[in-house]
Amino acid sequence: MALMELKDVKKTYKMPGGGTFLALKGINASFDKGELVAIVGESGSGKSTLMNAIGGLDSDFDGQIIYNGKNLADLSTAELVHYHKKDIGFIFQTFNLIPHLNLIDNVSIAMTLSDIGESTRKKRAEELLRNVGLGDHMYKKPDQLSGGQKQRVAIARALANDPDVIIADEPTGALDAETTDVILDMIRDIAKEGKLVLMVTHSDKVASHCSRVLRIDNGNLISDNQQLTLEHTVNEAASNYEIKNMSLTKAIKLAFQNMKAKLSRNLLVALGSSIGIMSVVLMLALGKGVTSYVSKTMKSYTNPNITEVHKQSGMQANATKQDPSQMQNMSQTDVAKQQQNNIAALLGESNANSFAKKDIAKLKAIKHVDTLNLGYSTLTMGTNTVTYDGKKANMMQLQTMSKSISKSSIVKGNAPKGNEIMLDRATADTLDKNLVGKTVQVTMKVGQKTITQDFKVSGLYEATNGGLGISSTLFFNYDALNDLYKQNDQELKPNVVYLYTKDKANTKKIKDKVKDLGFTGSMQEQMSEMFTKMLDIITWVLTAIAGVSLLVSAIMILVVLNISVVERTKEIGVLKALGARRKDIRRIFASEAFLIGTASGIIGVVATYLLGTAINTFTSQAFDVNVVAITPQFALTGIVISIVISMIAGILPANRASKLDPVEALRKD
Numbered sequence: 001m002a003l004m005e006l007k008d009v010k011k012t013y014k015m016p017g018g019g020t021f022l023a024l025k026g027i028n029a030s031f032d033k034g035e036l037v038a039i040v041g042e043s044g045s046g047k048s049t050l051m052n053a054i055g056g057l058d059s060d061f062d063g064q065i066i067y068n069g070k071n072l073a074d075l076s077t078a079e080l081v082h083y084h085k086k087d088i089g090f091i092f093q094t095f096n097l098i099p100h101l102n103l104i105d106n107v108s109i110a111m112t113l114s115d116i117g118e119s120t121r122k123k124r125a126e127e128l129l130r131n132v133g134l135g136d137h138m139y140k141k142p143d144q145l146s147g148g149q150k151q152r153v154a155i156a157r158a159l160a161n162d163p164d165v166i167i168a169d170e171p172t173g174a175l176d177a178e179t180t181d182v183i184l185d186m187i188r189d190i191a192k193e194g195k196l197v198l199m200v201t202h203s204d205k206v207a208s209h210c211s212r213v214l215r216i217d218n219g220n221l222i223s224d225n226q227q228l229t230l231e232h233t234v235n236e237a238a239s240n241y242e243i244k245n246m247s248l249t250k251a252i253k254l255a256f257q258n259m260k261a262k263l264s265r266n267l268l269v270a271l272g273s274s275i276g277i278m279s280v281v282l283m284l285a286l287g288k289g290v291t292s293y294v295s296k297t298m299k300s301y302t303n304p305n306i307t308e309v310h311k312q313s314g315m316q317a318n319a320t321k322q323d324p325s326q327m328q329n330m331s332q333t334d335v336a337k338q339q340q341n342n343i344a345a346l347l348g349e350s351n352a353n354s355f356a357k358k359d360i361a362k363l364k365a366i367k368h369v370d371t372l373n374l375g376y377s378t379l380t381m382g383t384n385t386v387t388y389d390g391k392k393a394n395m396m397q398l399q400t401m402s403k404s405i406s407k408s409s410i411v412k413g414n415a416p417k418g419n420e421i422m423l424d425r426a427t428a429d430t431l432d433k434n435l436v437g438k439t440v441q442v443t444m445k446v447g448q449k450t451i452t453q454d455f456k457v458s459g460l461y462e463a464t465n466g467g468l469g470i471s472s473t474l475f476f477n478y479d480a481l482n483d484l485y486k487q488n489d490q491e492l493k494p495n496v497v498y499l500y501t502k503d504k505a506n507t508k509k510i511k512d513k514v515k516d517l518g519f520t521g522s523m524q525e526q527m528s529e530m531f532t533k534m535l536d537i538i539t540w541v542l543t544a545i546a547g548v549s550l551l552v553s554a555i556m557i558l559v560v561l562n563i564s565v566v567e568r569t570k571e572i573g574v575l576k577a578l579g580a581r582r583k584d585i586r587r588i589f590a591s592e593a594f595l596i597g598t599a600s601g602i603i604g605v606v607a608t609y610l611l612g613t614a615i616n617t618f619t620s621q622a623f624d625v626n627v628v629a630i631t632p633q634f635a636l637t638g639i640v641i642s643i644v645i646s647m648i649a650g651i652l653p654a655n656r657a658s659k660l661d662p663v664e665a666l667r668k669d
């Protein structure tokens with residue numbers, strides 16, 4: 001039985017306009033091992049069309065091409081892949097070597113696609129390269145070779161999996177006369193070693209070296225002449241390893257080599273994509289940093305069993321409750337009045353923020369509240385002064401003591417008892433380094449009156465960032481201050497209420513109820529709410545940046561991979577001719593997307609880390625806080641998002657590449 005038999009092979013091309021063109025009109029021939037067959041004919045006669053059908057690149061023909069008893073048109077996809085890998089080797093006129101791979105990798109590509117182990121691959125490729133006289137050039141890239149050398153590499157590549165049939169399409173078409181002879185000798189040796197070589201050529205001289213010449217004209221086989229018999233030799237370079245499917249790791253490795261070839265372009269894309277990832281990681285890290293700072297501050301400065309309650313002035317409460325559109329309807333006089341009221345309330349000149357008896361009753365009635373303490377706090381804006389030893393300090397704030405001031409805030413001495421006062425350390429230092437226990441003279445407003453009286457300093461309070469009150473604060477006992485007001489015929493109206501519960505687990509419920517009743521929490525709580533709101537805004541801005549840049553990077557990756565598919569169309573055609581499955585091509589491109597994604601994720605995380613460190617250096621110097629907290633989970637999230645986005649962006653180009661028709665891909669200039 002002949003190795004290959006063509007029975008009435010016809011090929012009809014469908015024209016884009018709807019018509020058809022009959023390029024092969026019924027070819028009959030049979031071929032055996034050890035033949036060197038020249039296929040000659042005018043340009044456009046159908047030679048390449050026939051070779052594509054024989055090579056299994058085009059299965060859409062009529063008639064039969066029987067190889068080892070099986071019609072190629074009936075082969076399953078897996079059988080066709082095996083046919084490409086094991087039975088057929090291609091040699092092209094324009095060599096079609098893969099430019100970014102060295103000669104060893106170019107020759108071993110068919111073995112890579114067959115999942116042959118690296119050492120076997122390398123050994124075989126070296127042997128083949130030595131056989132074609134390129135033993136000294138193995139690590140060169142194709143661009144560093146002459147035309148003849150390139151074709152020798154292509155011959156070595158065609159022989160890698162030791163196929164029975166070699167299809168050579170004008171293998172000497174791009175070579176000078178001298179090189180042509182060398183290549184022809186090599187091809188003849190291949191046939192002598194027992195392979196069937198089908199060689200398309202325009203040249204009668206080349207055809208004269210062949211054992212048999214088939215002449216095609218206008219799609220018909222017009223002559224088939226046996227002209228000489230080749231002496232057969234023993235095939236020394238035979239291989240007998242198992243042909244398998246390419247593994248994912250090999251696809252990733254190939255993708256890695258491709259990426260290296262266009263390193264700067266891929267790095268730029270990764271750099272661009274990393275901006276989105278940086279926004280994501282920064283958003284997460286900032287969220288965590290600020291939240292933990294706020295809760296830490298809250299914890300360290302407040303007693304968890306105590307709920308501090310403030311009352312908003314009527315206008316303030318209305319303004320916050322009103323919707324913004326109604327706010328706009330407020331007249332300018334209303335706004336001005338409200339501002340005056342707010343300032344008056346802060347300065348203790350108005351009762352708008354004071355708790356009435358019914359307010360206190362309401363607060364006391366809240367479930368789980370065990371004790372209720374009254375307090376008073378006001379801004380004094382320098383109207384109160386403390387004098388010691390001829391030195392005077394202006395006090396900005398007056399506040400009564402409460403259990404919510406943690407002991408750690410009192411850095412020297414004790415909390416004021418009875419008629420004592422406490423000052424902040426900064427103010428105390430301006431008067432005397434050792435003020436605790438000393439008696440100072442205080443001039444202060446008590447309701448409508450201004451009085452001057454001596455008080456003993458019981459201790460000092462550290463007004464750290466985020467601590468209670470601002471600096472220059474004068475602390476009194478509530479009862480003592482109340483007495484002082486009474487002595488001066490004034491009435492002290494509490495504007496702070498402290499609700500105490502034995503079980504701190506109830507504090508949250510109490511706080512919620514306080515809000516429901518229309519009261520507000522402590523300054524710290526309000527600050528932390530403000531912080532949270534600010535954080536929300538920052539988060540939204542970063543999310544928007546992240547969203548837009550992730551979209552841009554996805555598009556960028558899609559475009560770059562698409563360009564890559566176009567640039568590498570011929571390479572994809574070669575890979576398919578050598579037996580790459582659709583899946584393999586898809587995997588190579590998907591792996592490239594994966595690698596870009598990983599690189600951009602890593603760059604994004606490193607950039608966030610550097611930026612975060614810079615931000616933290618600044619904020620820790622200015623405010624003694626680290627606002628950016630990058631955790632390994634956030635870094636991982638960033639990298640995973642980056643990979644997922646790139647993989648999604650890579651789907652289209654990878655599919656496009658995998659679906660390329662090998663015949664069209666190889667014909668591309």
Ligand SMILES: Nc1ncnc2c1ncn2[C@@H]1O[C@H](COP(=O)(O)OP(=O)(O)OP(=O)(O)O)[C@@H](O)[C@H]1O
Binds near residue numbers: 015043044049050
């Ligand atoms: N995809 C196609 N669609 C329509 N017609 C095609 C297609 N490919 C080839 N043909 C036509 O089929 C005929 C045979 O083409 P083929 O490429 O096989 O010729 P050839 O003998 O190899 O020519 P050359 O020596 O110039 O390469 C030509 O007339 C060509 O125009």
